[in-house]
Amino acid sequence: MKGLEYSTVLIFTSLLLMIVTIALAVVSKTSKQGNGWVYFIVAGFLLVLSGLTEGIPRGFLMERTFWGTLQIALNIFGIAFVYSGMRSILGIGMPVGWNVFVGILNTAIVFGLYYTVPQMRGFRTIAYGFSLYLLALPILVRDFSRPPVFHFQRIFDRLLSASLLVDGLRVLFAFLDPVRDEFISDKLDSWLILLFAVFGMLSFVSFILMVIGLKSGGVASIVNEERPVIVLSEHGLTRMQTAYVMSLLRGASIKEIACEAGVSDSTVRNTLAKVYKKLGVHNMVGLMQLAGKAEIRA
Numbered sequence: 001m002k003g004l005e006y007s008t009v010l011i012f013t014s015l016l017l018m019i020v021t022i023a024l025a026v027v028s029k030t031s032k033q034g035n036g037w038v039y040f041i042v043a044g045f046l047l048v049l050s051g052l053t054e055g056i057p058r059g060f061l062m063e064r065t066f067w068g069t070l071q072i073a074l075n076i077f078g079i080a081f082v083y084s085g086m087r088s089i090l091g092i093g094m095p096v097g098w099n100v101f102v103g104i105l106n107t108a109i110v111f112g113l114y115y116t117v118p119q120m121r122g123f124r125t126i127a128y129g130f131s132l133y134l135l136a137l138p139i140l141v142r143d144f145s146r147p148p149v150f151h152f153q154r155i156f157d158r159l160l161s162a163s164l165l166v167d168g169l170r171v172l173f174a175f176l177d178p179v180r181d182e183f184i185s186d187k188l189d190s191w192l193i194l195l196f197a198v199f200g201m202l203s204f205v206s207f208i209l210m211v212i213g214l215k216s217g218g219v220a221s222i223v224n225e226e227r228p229v230i231v232l233s234e235h236g237l238t239r240m241q242t243a244y245v246m247s248l249l250r251g252a253s254i255k256e257i258a259c260e261a262g263v264s265d266s267t268v269r270n271t272l273a274k275v276y277k278k279l280g281v282h283n284m285v286g287l288m289q290l291a292g293k294a295e296i297r298a
Contacts, residue, residue, distance in 0.1 A: 017197065018048040020204045021082060024211075039085030039096075046078035069114040072124055076131045077103040079200075083135055086207060090285065093139040106131035122174035129171035136164055156206040163199035166192055230279075230294045241275045242298050244268060248284065249291055 025040035053071040080099040086092045087099070109127045117123065143157045170192050232242045240261070247257045258268045272284070281287050290296070 015048060015051055016201055017078070017204075018044040018051070020201050020208075021047060021078075024082070024085065024204060024208055036085035036088035039081045039088060043078045043081035043085065046074050046081065050074035050078060065114060068121075069110050069124060072110050072128050073103075073107040076106040076128065076135075079132065080135055082204065083139070086139075088285070089211060090207075090288070092143070092207075094135075098138075099135060102131055102134045105134075125174035126171055129167050129174075132167055133164065136160055140164075152206045152209045156203050156210065159199050159203035159206060163196050163203060166196040166199060170196070228294045230290070230296045232296065232298055235278050237275060237278060241271055241278075244271055245275055245287070245296070246298060248272075248287065249296060 021040045021044035025037040025044065050071050053067045053074065080103040083093045084096040084099045087094065087096060093099075106127060109131075110124050113120065113123045113127065140157055140161060143153065170189065173189075232245060237245065243261075244257055247260070252260075254265050254268050254272075258265045261268070276283060276287060279287065279290060281290055
């Protein structure tokens, strides 16, 4: 990769990220855990748009700086939707509202910089890094403050940390020369972007492995961890409620449970709402997290 070019790297990494997010969507859809796959589809669409803006010819409709600013805004929104999907499926990270807020805030900042100081490229790099940390740091702080629940969770955390460290270098260089953003060459910056993308994609792959573990085993527990046993009958669950819970843990969807029981989807959801209350969780994600921490028996 002797002739590594900035634009080529951005387009290439965006396309790879899109492929990984599609894989996330497929695995999430088949795992039947929440609607996170929808977020991943949206994320993939935004990420590929982000990459394509870098390939727009200079001066086409708008000046080049505008397309670079739009590329940053789309990229952050894409990553925000990736983390929203993770939140929906395994409860990892901040709520969807926070992720969307960071995306909107980043868009406001980078376009505000574009219209006020368009020549100061470094400020946009700083704004991108700031937004990225707002999205990812809460995940790491939360994960490292408690024992891991899922297989591959620590690998996910370390890969995500590595991607943030690489982006932190880009932010540092931008701070040193915020006006022209020429403290480092485009070639070195391209390598940093490539490293950042590789670590990010590997963290997404580790998340895919977490979801596959949840899909195949019903729970994604930590290997060799001694877990307490929760007996559902001791928590006041009826035979029907217990059957619904065990079916969920085996990977069945709400529709499949309803079809097997001969009832409507809403009946199953209402029954599960009572189950969540008895078990001290808020939703299906909470139930899956509980199943990762404890062995659930009928």
